[in-house]
Each structure stands twice: as C-alpha cells, then as structure tokens.
Amino acid sequence: MKKKILIIxxxxxxxxxxxxxxxxxxxxAGISENPCDMQSADALVLPGVGAFGGGMAEMKKRxxxxxxxxxxxxxxxxxxxxxxxxxxxxxxYEFGEHEGLxxxxxxxxxxxxxxxxxxxxxxxxxxxxxxxxxGGVFASKxxxxxxxxxxxxxxxxxxxxxxxxDDIQANTCYYDSVFPAVVARKNAFGVQFHPEKSGETxxxxxxxxxxxx
Amino acid sequence: MPAIGASRLPVFxxxxxxxxxxxxxxxxxxNSIRVIPRLDVKGPNVIKGVHLECLRIVGDPEELATRYYxxxxxxxxxxxxxxxxxxxxxxxxxLEKASENIFIPLTxxxxxxxxxxxxxMLRAGAxxxxxxxxxxxxxxxxxxxxxxxxxxxxxxxxEAKRISDNRWEAYTDNGRVETGLDAVAWAKELVQLGAGxxxxxxxxxxxxxxxxxxxxxxxxxxxxxxxxxxCGGAGKSAxxxxxxxxxxxxxxxxxxxxxxKKYTIPEVKQALQEEGIPVRIPVSAKTA
Amino acid sequence: MSDRTPQYGLPRQVxxxxxxxxxxxxxxxxxxxxxxxxRGHDYIQFDKEGVCSACRFCDAKFDGTIDWKKREQELLExxxxxxxxxxxxxxxxxxxxxxxxxxxxxxxxxxYGMHPLTVxxxxxxxxxxxxxxxxxxAHIAGHDNYLFTPNGEVHRLLTRNAFLNLLHxxxxxxxxxxxxxxxxxxRFGISLVFYGPSPGENGSNMPIGQREYVLKGxxxxxxxxxxxxxxxxxxTADYNAIYLGGKKVADYLQEGLSExxxxxxLPLDPRLAREQNLSFHFLGYYLRWVPQECYYYAVDHAGFxxxxxxxxxxxxxxxxxxxxxxxxxxxxxxxxxxxGRATQDAAQEIRHRHINRExxxxxxxxxxxxxxxxxxxEFLEYIDVTEDKFWETINAFRxxxxxxxxxxxxxxxxxxx
Numbered sequence: 063m064k065k066k067i068l069i070i071x072x073x074x075x076x077x078x079x080x081x082x083x084x085x086x087x088x089x090x091a092g093i094s095e096n097p098c099d100m101q102s103a104d105a106l107v108l109p110g111v112g113a114f115g116g117g118m119a120e121m122k123k124r125x126x127x128x129x130x131x132x133x134x135x136x137x138x139x140x141x142x143x144x145x146x147x148x149x150x151x152x153x154x155y156e157f158g159e160h161e162g163l164x165x166x167x168x169x170x171x172x173x174x175x176x177x178x179x180x181x182x183x184x185x186x187x188x189x190x191x192x193x194x195x196x197g198g199v200f201a202s203k204x205x206x207x208x209x210x211x212x213x214x215x216x217x218x219x220x221x222x223x224x225x226x227x228d229d230i231q232a233n234t235c236y237y238d239s240v241f242p243a244v245v246a247r248k249n250a251f252g253v254q255f256h257p258e259k260s261g262e263t264x265x266x267x268x269x270x271x272x273x274x275x
Numbered sequence: 276m277p278a279i280g281a282s283r284l285p286v287f288x289x290x291x292x293x294x295x296x297x298x299x300x301x302x303x304x305x306n307s308i309r310v311i312p313r314l315d316v317k318g319p320n321v322i323k324g325v326h327l328e329c330l331r332i333v334g335d336p337e338e339l340a341t342r343y344y345x346x347x348x349x350x351x352x353x354x355x356x357x358x359x360x361x362x363x364x365x366x367x368x369x370l371e372k373a374s375e376n377i378f379i380p381l382t383x384x385x386x387x388x389x390x391x392x393x394x395x396m397l398r399a400g401a402x403x404x405x406x407x408x409x410x411x412x413x414x415x416x417x418x419x420x421x422x423x424x425x426x427x428x429x430x431x432x433x434e435a436k437r438i439s440d441n442r443w444e445a446y447t448d449n450g451r452v453e454t455g456l457d458a459v460a461w462a463k464e465l466v467q468l469g470a471g472x473x474x475x476x477x478x479x480x481x482x483x484x485x486x487x488x489x490x491x492x493x494x495x496x497x498x499x500x501x502x503x504x505x506c507g508g509a510g511k512s513a514x515x516x517x518x519x520x521x522x523x524x525x526x527x528x529x530x531x532x533x534x535x536k537k538y539t540i541p542e543v544k545q546a547l548q549e550e551g552i553p554v555r556i557p558v559s560a561k562t563a
Numbered sequence: 564m565s566d567r568t569p570q571y572g573l574p575r576q577v578x579x580x581x582x583x584x585x586x587x588x589x590x591x592x593x594x595x596x597x598x599x600x601x602r603g604h605d606y607i608q609f610d611k612e613g614v615c616s617a618c619r620f621c622d623a624k625f626d627g628t629i630d631w632k633k634r635e636q637e638l639l640e641x642x643x644x645x646x647x648x649x650x651x652x653x654x655x656x657x658x659x660x661x662x663x664x665x666x667x668x669x670x671x672x673x674x675y676g677m678h679p680l681t682v683x684x685x686x687x688x689x690x691x692x693x694x695x696x697x698x699x700x701a702h703i704a705g706h707d708n709y710l711f712t713p714n715g716e717v718h719r720l721l722t723r724n725a726f727l728n729l730l731h732x733x734x735x736x737x738x739x740x741x742x743x744x745x746x747x748x749x750r751f752g753i754s755l756v757f758y759g760p761s762p763g764e765n766g767s768n769m770p771i772g773q774r775e776y777v778l779k780g781x782x783x784x785x786x787x788x789x790x791x792x793x794x795x796x797x798x799t800a801d802y803n804a805i806y807l808g809g810k811k812v813a814d815y816l817q818e819g820l821s822e823x824x825x826x827x828x829l830p831l832d833p834r835l836a837r838e839q840n841l842s843f844h845f846l847g848y849y850l851r852w853v854p855q856e857c858y859y860y861a862v863d864h865a866g867f868x869x870x871x872x873x874x875x876x877x878x879x880x881x882x883x884x885x886x887x888x889x890x891x892x893x894x895x896x897x898x899x900x901x902x903g904r905a906t907q908d909a910a911q912e913i914r915h916r917h918i919n920r921e922x923x924x925x926x927x928x929x930x931x932x933x934x935x936x937x938x939x940x941e942f943l944e945y946i947d948v949t950e951d952k953f954w955e956t957i958n959a960f961r962x963x964x965x966x967x968x969x970x971x972x973x974x975x976x977x978x979x980x
Binding site for chain 3: 318325327357361450451452482
C-alpha cells in the first residue's frame with residue numbers, strides 16, 4: 063500500500079516537481095488547497111518558495127494554520143521544505159517580524175555575511191550535509207543511508223536556528239556561516255534544501271520520510 | 276592554491292579526511308561549483324550552433340538530459356533558441372517529461388514574455404526561468420517576475436559580443452539583434468532589477484570550443500551579489516577551470532563538449548577537483 | 564486576378580510554393596549582357612502540386628534519387644584527370660571567402676588532394692566581418708588567392724546605371740565576377756573551374772543531372788534548360804549588342820570611357836575558352852551541398868565568423884556578409900519581384916530540412932522587406948544618387964501587379980501564408 067502524502071498548496075512553491083519526486087520515491091502524492099484533505103493523508107509536506115511573511119499570511123488565509131498544528135500535535139508526520147521548514151519556527155525576521163507555526167522553538171534569520179567576503183546571497187547551489195555532533199554520523203532516521211558530506215541543493219537567503227540544539231539533525235557550512243540544513247522534533251521535520259532537486263540523495267530522503275509515515 | 280573564497284581564516288567545521296584537511300576545509304566553506312549542461316532546443320531536437328547560428332541536430336532532449344542527470348550534472352538549462360525569433364513557446368512537453376525522472380534544478384529560457392509564460396514553465400517542471408529579449412524591451416518585467424515568483428526563480432540571461440578590448444554589447448533574439456547596451460552594465464542592472472542569478476553567454480566564443488570569455492565573466496561575477504553562470508566556448512576541461520579561477524564564475528555551463536561526447540561530466544568534475552575547485556560527486560554518478 | 568499588365572513578364576497570378584515560401588515571381592538567371600530596360604524574365608517553375616523546381620531539386624538530394632557514392636566516384640575520376648603533378652594550380656575556385664567558397668576550396672585541397680587557386684572579385688565595399696573572413700580563407704584555411712578590385716570610378720558608374728536603368732545595382736558585380744573567373748582560368752591555363760551548388764538548388768529550373776555550365780553555341784542545342792550556359796555574347800566586338808548596366812558599351816565609349824575601362828566586364832572570347840577546354844563544374848553536383856554544413860565546415864577549418872547581428876532583411880547571420888551594399892541587392896529584388904532576403908534564406912532552410920514551412924512563414928512575415936538602413940547613406944554616396952532620386956527610382960519599378968498604395972504607404976498585395 064502506497065503511503066498517501068499530501069502536499070499543502072497555499073499558493074507558494076513549485077509543487078509539481080515535488081509531486082513527481084515523491085511519486086518517484088514511491089508515494090501516492092497529491093496536492094490540495096483544502097485543509098480538510100489533510101485528515102486522510104498518512105503524512106504532510108509543506109513546500110515553500112518566497113517570502114516568509116507573505117507565505118504565512120496565505121496559509122492563514124486559506125485556513126491551513128490551525129489544522130496543520132492540530133495534525134502535527136496528533137502525531138502526523140510533517141516535512142517542511144525550504145520556506146516550509148522556516149515556517150516550523152516561532153518567528154522570522156524576513157522583511158519585518160513575522161510569526162511562524164511555532165512547532166520548533168527558534169527563529170529564522172538572514173544568513174550572516176561578513177563584510178568583504180565573497181559570499182553571495184541567496185545561497186544557491188549544492189552544499190554538503192554535515193553531522194552536528196562529534197560522532198560524525200547522522201542520527202536521524204530521515205537521513206538513513208545518507209553519508210555525511212552528501213550534497214543537496216539549496217536556494218535561500220534566510221536560515222532557521224532551533225533554540226534546542228537537539229533539534230538539529232544536520233548542518234551545512236557556507237563561507238563563514240554554519241546553519242541547520244535538517245531539523246526535526248518528534249514527527250515534525252524540516253529541510254532547508256530541496257530534496258526534490260537533490261538527485262538521488264534527495265530521493266533517498268523522501269523515501270525515508272515515507273517509511274516514517 | 277587558487278585564490279578564491281574569503282580572505283579570513285577558514286572556519287573548521289565537521290570532520291575532514293586526514294591528509295586532505297586543507298582541501299576539505301576549502302570545500303567546506305564555500306559550496307560547490309555547479310557544472311550545468313546546456314541544451315539548445317528547436318522543436319523536438321537539441322541543436323548546437325556556433326556563434327548562436329545554425330541548427331545542426333545533436334540529439335534528443337530526453338535522452339541527453341537523462342544521461343547528464345545520471346552522470347552527475349548539477350542542473351540543466353533548456354533554451355528554446357527560436358522562441359523569440361518565431362514568436363512561440365515550445366518547451367513545456369520537454370520539461371514535463373524531464374521532471375518525471377530528473378531531480379535536479381531545471382532552468383528554462385527562450386521567448387518568455389509574460390508572467391503567464393513563467394507560470395506555465397514552472398508548472399511544467401522548470402525551477403527557474405531565463406529571460407533575455409523581453410527584459411531588454413521591458414526591464415520592469417524582471418522586477419515584476421521576481422516579485423511574483425521570487426528572485427531565485429529569475430535568471431537574467433545575457434548574450435554578449437565583444438566590441439573592443441574591454442567592452443561588450445548585449446544582444447537579443449538568440450544573438451541576432453543589437454541593443455546598444457553595454458553588456459557588463461546591463462548584467463549588473465539585471466541584478467538590481469531583481470534577477471537572482473545571471474547566465475552570461477559569450478557570442479564570440481560559443482560553439483567554437485576555444486574557451487570561455489574569461490575577461491567578460493570577470494567583469495561581472497565578482498561585482499554582482501547574484502551567482503553567475505559562465506557559458507559559451509568550453510572545449511577542454513581546463514576551460515571550465517579557467518572560468519572559475521580566472522573568471523570567478525559560480526557555475527559553468529557547457530554544451531558542445533557534452534553533446535559531442537568530448538568529455539563526460541565525471542571527467543570534467545575530476546579535472547576541476549584536481550585544480551582545487553570544489554565540485555559535487557554524487558554517490559550514484561556513473562563514472563566514465 | 565488583376566487587369567494590370569505586369570512588367571518583366573511577371574506571372575499574372577502570384578502563387579507561393581506549397582513546400583517552401585518562394586513565390587512564382589522568382590526570376591531565373593538570364594544573360595545580363597543583353598539586359599536593358601524592363602524586359603521579361605523566365606521564372607521559377609511550379610509543378611502540378613504547386614511545388615517549386617528548387618524544392619524538387621533539393622528533395623532529390625535527400626530522398627535517395629541521387630546516388631552520392633556514384634557522384635563522388637565521378638568527382639574522383641574528374642579530379643584524377645586534372646590533378647597536378649608539378650605543383651601548378653589544377654583547379655580554380657572563384658569565391659568571396661564566404662562559407663561556400665571556403666568549403667569548396669578547402670575540401671578540394673584537403674580531402675581530394677587538389678591544388679586550387681582561389682580568385683575573388685572584390686565586393687563594392689568590404690564589411691569588417693567580410694574582410695576578416697576573406698583574409699582567414701588564406702591565412703587559416705590555407706589557400707593562394709588573387710583579389711581583383713575593379714577601378715572604383717568605373718564600377719560605381721556602372722552600378723549607378725544598373726540601379727537607375729534596371730533597378731539591379733549588383734548587375735555589374737555579377738557580370739564582372741563571373742567573367743573574371745573565366746578569364747583567370749584562361750590566363751593560368753586552368754581548365755577546371757568549380758562553382759558551388761548548382762543554380763537549380765535555388766530555382767533556375769536546372770535538371771539535377773546537369774553537372775556543369777556549358778558555353779553557348781556548343782553542341783547542346785536541345786538542352787532542357789536555358790540556364791545551362793554562362794552569360795555569353797555571339798560577337799565580343801559588337802559593342803552595340805552588349806549592355807552594361809542597361810546601357811550599350813558603344814554609348815559608354817562615345818561618352819568618354821575607354822575599352823580598357825570596360826574590359827573587366829566584357830566577356831572572354833568564347834573561342835579562347837573552347838581552345839583551352841575550360842569547363843565549369845558544380846561541386847554541388849558531386850558532393851551533397853547543405854549551406855549550414857558549409858558554415859560549420861568553414862568555422863572548423865577557416866575560423867569563419869558569423870555576422871555579429873542578423874543581416875538586414877533577414878534573420879540569418881551566416882550568409883552573404885561581405886558587402887555593405889548587399890542589402891540593396893536584396894531590397895531591389897523585393898521591389899521588383901515581391902520577395903526579399905528572408906524569403907530566400909527561409910526557402911533554403913526549408914529545403915534543407917532545418918526549419919518547416921510554418922516556421923519559414925513566421926520568419927518571412929517578420930523580416931522580409933526590411934529596409935537596409937545601416938549603409939543607406941554609403942550606398943547613395945557610392946552610386947552618387949540623392950535620396951529623392953533613390954525613392955523615385957524604387958517606386959517607378961514597383962509593378963502594380965505586386966504593389967498597391969494605401970494612404971501613401973506601399974504594400975505588397977500578396978503575403979505568404
């Protein structure tokens with residue numbers, strides 16, 4: 063039986079590539095604008111591309127905010143991708159101060175750039191996933207079968223920083239900055255990169271997510 | 276060692292393989308240089324011109340894209356090279372098919388004239404769109420598009436022809452129509468207008484395999500905050516290295532060497548690695 | 564249908580080829596030496612299915628009708644007969660250093676071991692890109708070349724007359740170029756001259772089996788097409804029967820020009836040509852000619868560079884790049900016959916399967932007839948004609964069959980679709 067995955071459509075993000083990648087990973091992947099559809103799904107994916115404030119406003123407007131919080135509280139796995147991951151946090155400082163979903167404690171801030179460095183923002187391109195602890199391996203089941211230093215595709219200017227370091231499952235390092243690439247707390251997962259654009263590494267991650275559902 | 280990256284002491288993060296600590300640290304504090312095959316498309320075929328002229332058919336888009344994905348391409352660029360010329364758009368089928376099985380970023384360009392065009396491309400599977408001709412005619416379009424879809428989705432595409440030692444002119448319509456614009460200034464303006472990335476193609480070099488126009492790239496890449504993809508002229512792996520080390524490109528696009536099978540992607544990446552340039556070697560990449 | 568009497572013997576009913584975009588108003592080549600004001604032409608033939616002779620000709624290149632192995636064999640036999648053993652030139656390739664002549668001379672040298680001499684009649688006014696490519700023909704592709712630049716005063720006078728009398732400013736150039744090649748072949752004792760593709764590929768109604776031009780008056784009395792022969796006159800001394808720029812040579816001499824001034828344009832005595840056994844073959848008969856492939860070949864072997872921008876009046880960058888006045892050759896064709904440069908390029912590309920008819924139509928409707936304004940001033944100075952006189956002449960040559968005037972704007976009556 064294929065896992066039924068619902069991609070939340072709140073008007074932001076390229077959903078079709080994501081749907082195809084999830085399908086390729088073995089899911090029965092659907093897209094919906096209707097919060098009620100979340101109930102029957104095995105797991106939820108929250109995509110996102112664009113600005114935090116606008117995205118959260120749309121989500122609220124379409125009635126997704128509370129239902130998402132309810133579903134997650136009830137134990138349903140949720141994977142936030144890129145902006146979707148940033149929504150998991152309490153607040154973001156992108157173009158002002160905006161409230162997030164608050165599923166993870168912490169904040170979203172602009173990637174710091176040292177004056178005079180060659181660092182270009184947005185952070186676009188492939189970058190390595192790094193194990194957070196001293197052990198040098200990934201503990202999270204979301205990253206099963208993925209070796210540290212595997213590369214995934216990032217496109218973002220802001221990063222989410224959990225207050226609880228235990229929530230950090232993988233980091234990435236861009237010039238002088240280290241910031242989380244994978245976060246997780248119980249059944250809520252977030253990836254700053256785009257697994258649907260990260261080749262076979264990304265597909266592996268999506269498969270892992272399916273098996274957690 | 277090549278002089279790229281920040282002038283500060285590198286931050287040491289995570290483990291590095293013993294004996295290669297310096298290189299590993301180098302790799303760690305900047306992300307990889309992307310190697311991007313470019314597919315010029317006319318109708319159902321991939322073609323390869325010289326100086327953006329003529330239409331020799333070199334392959335099938337699906338076949339080539341699939342091969343490049345499995346070899347470890349970091350992204351793909353699809354350019355419909357006759358869209359502006361003929362006033363039509365034709366990439367949607369190709370993008371839809373590609374996104375079934377290819378899970379790396381896809382950039383689509385050629386004849387994009389409206390927000391509706393962009394939407395259609397994204398729905399079909401493109402992650403980014405490259406815009407040239409219409410941006411010259413209506414620069415405000417770039418800003419509109421960036422606001423609607425996000426800057427990271429909008430690639431400013433420039434076709435540059437050298438007109439004197441240190442000056443280039445921008446062209447449109449697949450290198451056919453002069454604009455009178457200074458290509459370097461125009462590139463910078465595109466970023467100001469909202470483009471999240473730049474694709475810079477040298478008309479003089481493209482298709483000749485005589486190397487990139489590193490002078491051109493160098494005038495742009497270090498001076499804009501957006502990443503720059505160098506395009507036009509790759510003939511040997513040393514050319515791609517030069518585009519990065521001399522031109523300071525953030526990514527290198529090539530067509531001739533891949534379509535004519537002069538190099539595989541792993542061979543190119545290996546050569547870049549040997550020059551100290553960080554590249555992504557995916558686990559599942561088929562080696563030569 | 565119109566009641567207007569067409570000039571130049573234009574077909575009364577304008578039609579477009581159903582395969583390419585060329586109209587039936589495309590004239591075939593004719594003997595320019597007898598060309599004086601407003602005479603009729605022959606035109607490209609369309610068959611029962613409305614397909615033009617050029618399309619049929621080119622189809623034969625691809626559909627198996629022609630046995631290219633056999634043709635190459637014929638070439639090898641021909642070349643074996645002429646190949647020099649003492650370092651002398653064994654064939655002559657007239658050309659401009661454009662993609663076609665580069666391909667012809669280089670392949671003869673490189674693949675077939677010949678020792679060609681290349682000869683060039685200079686364009687009226689070199690473009691930068693044209694000069695660069697011409698030089699690289701010698702420097703990179705590696706050929707000996709004689710460049711002939713005619714006396715500019717004479718050339719300009721003839722061109723001016725040709726423009727005013729015939730609206731055919733390139734006539735003296737075309738005449739000079741052709742006769743120059745013949746004379747150089749005679750002078751150097753090179754009996755084998757290679758032109759590029761057969762004129763049948765563009766619509767001269769030539770049969771696919773014709774491999775060479777012949778000199779008129781030879782045995783070919785029942786030849787299928789009139790285009791089989793090189794421009795020619797019966798009596799090279801009869802100055803009342805030879806016209807240059809639409810004016811009798813006798814008149815020029817009366818007005819103060821000398822025979823020496825006009826010599827470069829006058830035809831070679833045919834007896835001399837026959838004595839030397841001069842033969843004029845189409846390399847395109849022996850080797851399948853694809854203009855875009857000539858471009859790629861020229862890029863690879865001669866560092867050929869395309870025009871930086873599209874040529875005026877068309878969308879292409881790889882063809883006919885060396886003369887600043889080129890645009891006026893195509894523009895005057897557009898005025899007299901109703902089709903321009905884009906039509907010619909698109910028709911060629913359709914015939915060689917690079918684009919389809921729909922794409923060709925889009926290109927023609929977008930670019931055909933564009934005025935070549937870039938070198939307009941230079942052209943007027945070159946032929947010493949005022950802008951008013953220029954337009955007066957242009958408008959006088961618009962055939963009412965093809966043109967109508969609406970609110971002082973001239974428009975073609977027929978558009979390809």
